[in-house]
Amino acid sequence: MIKLLSYKNISQNAELYFDQFRLRHREFIDRQDYDVKAHDGMEFDEYDTLAAQYLVYSEDGRTALGASRLTPVVMGCMLKDHFPHLVDDHAILSQADVWEGTRFCIDSRLPPEQRRHICQSLALAYVEAGLELDATHIIGLMPTLILRSVFERSGIALDRLGAPHAIGAHSKIQAASIQVCVEQITRAAATSGLSKVMAHTPI
Structure with missing residues (x-):
């Protein structure tokens, strides 16, 4: 099940909240050698603020097996700040009802079928969380292969915001x-069989 965590419910989910940062450290720094900030085995950056909401997949309520971060673009936007050349129409980068999804990761030690299920669950959770947060769109950047394999194959329709570019090790x-x-939820349910992947936790 996926929980939506924020500063408002950390006290009820402290172990899970901090474990997602350890998962990010393993997946982005240890495995992919990202040059980003870390402290005490946890990865973080300038977008981990009080405005951030975190989608965290767990089976025991304590261990993060998958995670992603959502932030309102008006409170800081990675696409706007670091990758504006990926977006043709910059108007979407300053709209109050648009959120950005970043730091999407799955525990790579898990078996393939479990990773696939978590990927599909997080993809659907983007939409479920967006509805809770009164968002109209969630934007982000990923390898084009991941956009297709994670989101579109899960039944989530995407609109491309610009042409693909080579960045780092990704072509x-x-x-x-x-x-x-x-x-979107209806299509995802028909495609992947998933529905209501999020636990109801106070925002």
Whole structure:
């Protein structure tokens, strides 16, 4: 099950909240050699603020097996600050009802079928969380292959925000937008069989 964590419910989910940062350290620094900040085995950056909401997949309520971060773009936007060349129309980068999804990761030590299930669950959770947060769109950047294999194959429709570019070790990184609407959930349920992947936790 996926919980939506924020500063408002850390006290009830402290172990899970901090374990997602350890998962990020393993997946982004240890495995992919990202040059980002770390402290005490946890990875973080300038977008881990009080405005951030965290989607965390766990089976025991304490161990993070998958995670992603959501932030309102008006409170800081990675695409706007670091990768504006990936977006053709910059208007979407300053809209109050648009959120950005970043730091999408799955525990790479898990078996393939479990990783696939967590990927699909997080993809659907983007839309479920977006509805809770009154967002109209969630934007982000990923390798084009991941956009297709994680989101579109899970039934989540995407709009590309610009052409793909080579960034770092990836030959094709692309920005995309997810419209937040009930129809996305309906399509995802028909495609992957998943529905209501998020636990109801106070925002």
